[in-house]
Amino acid sequence: MSAVVPCQRRAVGTLRLPYLCNSGNNIINNNVSVETTLQGCSPNFATKKVAFGNAIYVSATTEDTTSSTNVFDGSIENYDQKNTQDVISDYSVRNHNIPLSAVSTNSSSNLKVDEDTSSLNDTLTNFPTSSAILSDIKKYQLLIDEMKQTVKVLKTYSNDDVQIQPLYGSTSDVQTSFIQRRRSSMNSERFIRLNLASSVKNGEFQPVNTDLQTETIQMLYAAVPLITTFILQYSLTVSSIFFVGNIGADELAAVSLANLMANITAFGPIEGITSALSTLCPQAYGRKDYKSVGLHAMRCLLLLLLLWIPNYILWTYGSFPLLSMIVPEVQACKLAAKYLSVLIWGIPGFIVFEVLKQYLQAQGIFHASTVVLFVFAPLNVLLTYAMVFNKTIGMGFIGAPMAVVITDTLMAVMLLCYTCFINGYQCWCGFSMDYFRRWSRMLKLAGPGIVMILAEWLAYEVISIMAARFGTEALAAQSVITTICVTVYQIPFAISVAGSTRVAWFIGSSSKSAAITSTKAVLIISLIFTVLNVTVISVFRYQISSLFSTDLAVIALSSQVLIIGALYQIPDCLAAVLGGVLRGQGKQYIGGYLNLFSYYILALPLSFILGFYFDFELMGLWWGLSSGVSFTAIYELFYIINTDWDKVIKNSLDEELRNNPSLTDPECDPAALVTPSSLKSSVVDYNPINPTINLIPEGADRNCSKL
Incomplete structure (x- = not known):
């Protein structure tokens, strides 16, 4: 027998x-x-x-x-x-x-x-x-x-x-x-x-059934702590700009340049690579494959730590020569290089925090990173102030990046302790040689994720480089405007993370109707917060600008351009949440292609023409940027409306079978x-x-x- x-x-x-x-x-x-x-x-x-x-x-x-x-x-x-x-x-x-x-x-x-x-x-x-x-x-x-x-x-x-x-x-x-x-x-x-x-x-x-009202409530329930998390996390960067900006225009321009290089070479790739986890981990958790949740997270962590090594070399030895090639302000470049040589030591902590955040969110644990940031965001403000202005321990300009390094490291340690001893450890896969195998699917998703995020971030930085051609005041104003827009962007981006997680869960359970309903819910929520963002920026643009600089010329220019920045929120919010739906579908490559085309074929050329040829300067740069984001939002909306959800679910199943070749072994039970x-x-x-x-x-x- x-x-x-x-x-x-x-x-x-x-x-x-x-x-x-x-x-x-x-x-x-x-x-x-x-x-x-x-x-x-x-x-x-x-x-x-x-x-x-x-x-x-x-x-x-x-x-x-x-x-x-x-x-x-x-x-x-x-x-x-x-x-x-x-x-x-x-x-x-x-x-x-x-x-x-x-x-x-x-x-x-x-x-x-x-x-x-x-x-x-x-x-x-x-x-x-x-x-x-x-x-x-x-x-x-x-x-x-x-x-x-x-x-x-x-x-x-x-x-x-x-x-x-x-x-x-x-x-x-x-x-x-x-x-x-x-x-x-x-x-x-x-x-x-x-x-x-x-x-x-x-x-x-x-299939899982849900209605629009219930799904909207559930989405808000997940999005609110994420919104708090992302805003608090970005406040770590904002606090540096806020305090350094009150030293002088040169220092504010230097922080802008340092953040430019940091975003392009480190933070952008980190966010892009970890975006692969927003597809892999929730879908693995949705099919109850807990071991794979931990494996995906560990593979991503190892990849990012490997990428830290070339970043260390570049930031420590190559930042000043590189920045001085593209920006004529020598003093700002020297200060920026000094800033980066300190900031590099906070990147490992940032990597660990980002990976753990995605790992926990895939398990439906959205509040953990929020709790950590509730503790350390206020602490970072106090620490930055003390290390910049305090007469005893204050170090002036260089104290700002040191405060960020300390905060990023402590945040990673606290979130790791939460995961190990409170909740989230259940999907830990143990130490295994599997960490070094089967990276192909993660890399396949990480590549488009990097392109999708870097294309947008790099476009901002190119705009900053263009703004530097108009003088120090224009570069400082650009830093203020970008900081404000990126801060409010954390709201739709957090909503997109909540949406991508729920859509991935529903795709993981092969529930077509629920995935469609979840997509509608995330669009409704994004519309509400878009109206809020536009209203706040347009009404309080003078008051907000004065928080980041004491230079009256910088405040005036920032307030003028922020009118365009307020209108920019409409397509930017829509593009962010629709990008989250695409990540939930495992289609990061769509957003990657769109961002490449919209920013580098449409937005940047138009910004250059309006800013330099028609002499609109900084306002022209932002009109061009808005046009590219509008194209992305419209095309993503068209694509998602016409999505073949049956095909998306089938592709998800086929992808799992391809990554588990032994499922076709006739001697084996596939379900096991x-x-x-x-x-x-x-x-x-x-x-x-x-x-x-x-x-x-x-x-x-x-x-x-x-x-």
């Missing part, structure tokens, strides 16, 4: 256990001759197992036929007859109070699987729910349907040969198995709380290959349907083979 078992190449030995095992009962009759010791079972049990789909079914026998019912919940525990209802359990939730009679057992014979499952349904629905943790009727129905589906699968076994079939669909229908797996993973306490639970009909998980590792994550802990167990004992062969 033979049995086809799941391939363990990528599963790392973890499969789901809906329920097991009553003493003296064989849940799968005697059809399976495979015998093993299930890790965690007490020694007096000889266990048999058979795997199919994403479930393990275990039969247990013992010589002590009078012993009480045993339930696996990380270890075998003994219960008296009053507690035999605990047939189903997970790592942390106890006493679901599902009656033992839900599965027909006989202490001296095998489990009998009846053709008629109505008694199972009646038993569960009639059982009093007042004392049950699963008091919610919807969750009860999910449990009933899951058990009925299991009964159907058990009936596929014959006495002659055991043919392993996925829990959902047939072995030939790999995508169906994946879809069901992804949807089933949404049925957890966290996803139910986020309105992401999948209903069950006829034993199959259905992407099962999560045995982690006490929030999803695993509170998933009443499919708790997880560790299948492979220590030293067992992890290769795909027949047992």
Whole structure:
């Protein structure tokens, strides 16, 4: 007799256990001759197992036929007859109070699987729910349907040969198995709380359903802490500009040049590479592949730390020669090079913080980075002031970058401690050589992400270089305008992150309608904040400009150009949130191509013509920049309106299959290959349907083979 078992190449030995095992009962009759010791079972049990789909079914026998019912919940525990209802359990939730009679057992014979499952349904629905943790009727129905589906699968076994079939669909229908797996993973306490639970009909998980009002509320719930996070994080840069700008126009121009080079060579690439995680990590989490969430984050971290080395060489030894080639102000270039030689030591902390932020957001943990920034953003303001102006420890201009370095490092340490000891550690994949393998998909997404972000950032910096040709006052005014516009840009960008995460979750669960609804919700929210941004900038432009400079000429020029800056917010906000939807779809390359065309074919040439040929100077530069962003927003809107969502979902499935080639191995169960590792994550802990167990004992062969 033979049995086809799941391939363990990528599963790392973890499969789901809906329920097991009553003493003296064989849940799968005697059809399976495979015998093993299930890790965690007490020694007096000889266990048999058979795997199919994403479930393990275990039969247990013992010589002590009078012993009480045993339930696996990380270890075998003994219960008296009053507690035999605990047939189903997970790592942390106890006493679901599902009656033992839900599965027909006989202490001296095998489990009998009846053709008629109505008694199972009646038993569960009639059982009093007042004392049950699963008091919610919807969750009860999910449990009933899951058990009925299991009964159907058990009936596929014959006495002659055991043919392993996925829990959902047939072995030939790999995508169906994946879809069901992804949807089933949404049925957890966290996803139910986020309105992401999948209903069950006829034993199959259905697409996630949501309405526009609910989705808008959920999007705001996720976006508000992100808005706070991004604004507080950018305040670290703003505080340097704010305090240094009050020293003098030359110092303000120097900070502008230093930020120009830092954005192009470090911060832009870092943001672009980590944008790949906004696709990879949420989709992995959406299909309950927790190990991959951690692997993607670690691969990204290693890549970014490698890129820090050439940045160190460039900023320390090459910044002044490079800046002096493009900017005629020698004093500003010297100060900028000095600023960068200190700032480079804060980049590792910034890298760790950004990767951890994406890693946690993929798990739905949006508040962690906000808490960290609530602590350190005010501290950074005080530290910058002290290190610039304090008579005892103040160092003047160079104190500003030193404050940023200290703050970035401490923020990374605090967020790392939060992840390790409070929440988010559940997706940690452990130390593995897999860190250095399979970088192709991350690089494939990171490349367009870098282009998408750098194209926009570099356009701003080219505008700053053009502004420098009009004099120090124009360059200082450009620094003020850019700082204000980038600060308010954090609002739509935060909304885009929330939108990309939810869209990726819905794509991960193959829920087309919910993904479309989520896209509509993010557009509505962006419209609200666009009106707010335009109003604030246009009405308070004089007051805001005076915060960054005491030079009256700089304030006057900044206030004049900020009228255009206010109008610029309309296409900029729209382009930002639509770019988030594209990232959720895994289509960063669309935004990359658009930004290249709109900025370098339209915006910059038009800015040059209006600024220099028609003598509009700084105002002309911003009119040209606005035209390019408007083109990007219009095209992205047109593209998303005409998106083939079915194709997007299919491409997501195909991409996973391509990156898991062993799924096509006929000896392997495809549904088992992407099962999560045995982690006490929030999803695993509170998933009443499919708790997880560790299948492979220590030293067992992890290769795909027949047992």
